[in-house]
Amino acid sequence: MADDALSETRKIVRQVLVIGALSVLLAAAVHFPLVKRFARGEFRENFLSQEDYPGIRLITIQEAEDLWAVGEAVVFDARLERPFREGHVPRARNLPATGSRQKIPPDILELQRERTLVVYCEGGDCQSSLALAKRLHDEGFTDIRVMTGGWEEWKKAGLPVEAGDAEK
Incomplete structure (x- = not known):
């Protein structure tokens, strides 16, 4: 009887190991193309390397609100103009991240x-x-x-919002 229980346990363990x-193996086969693309650096733009970008860091909604509340930072909304007009952080400037072809306005380059610059997008x-x-x-x-968390988290936290045109 004890031998039967031990034999059954071994059988189950063997099945679990095989599965x-x-x-x-299945996961490796399915994801191999993605692993290859990652190794070639195709996803590099989606990551933030502190070595390449030492002046950029991620902050929480609370840290952003603290900087905004005392007017210590210039806040930029990276969304397109329409969602910006529908609602944004008060005093935020709309500067859509629509590609490197769009020039950064001269008044921003004069800062x-x-x-301190705070940047957010949808979330x-x-x-x-x-x-x-x-x-x-x-x-x-x-x-x-x-x-981090962007506009959605800002709204969800019940922080001030405004709608309308971009601040000039």
Whole structure:
């Protein structure tokens, strides 16, 4: 009787190991093309390397609100103009991250390069704020903060909002 229980346990363990090994092989086969693309650096633009971008760091909604409340930072909304007009952080400037072809306006380029800049986009998995932060960094700005959670988290936290045209 004890031998039967031990034999049954071994059989179950063997089945679990086989299923686990097959799962690993299947996952590797399915994701191999993505792993190859990652190794070639195709997803590099979606990551923030502190070595390449030492002036950019991620901050929480609370940290962004603290900087905004005391007027210590210039806030940029990286979304397109229409969503910006529908609602944004008060005093934020609309600077869509629509690609590197769009020039950064001269009045922004006239800001002191050490000035604290806070950048946000829609939220969650939005990459626009990161893309804009990298562009600003490439223009020489040295203190850029990317607000994680973006506009959605700002609204959800019940923080001040305004709608309408961009601040000039």
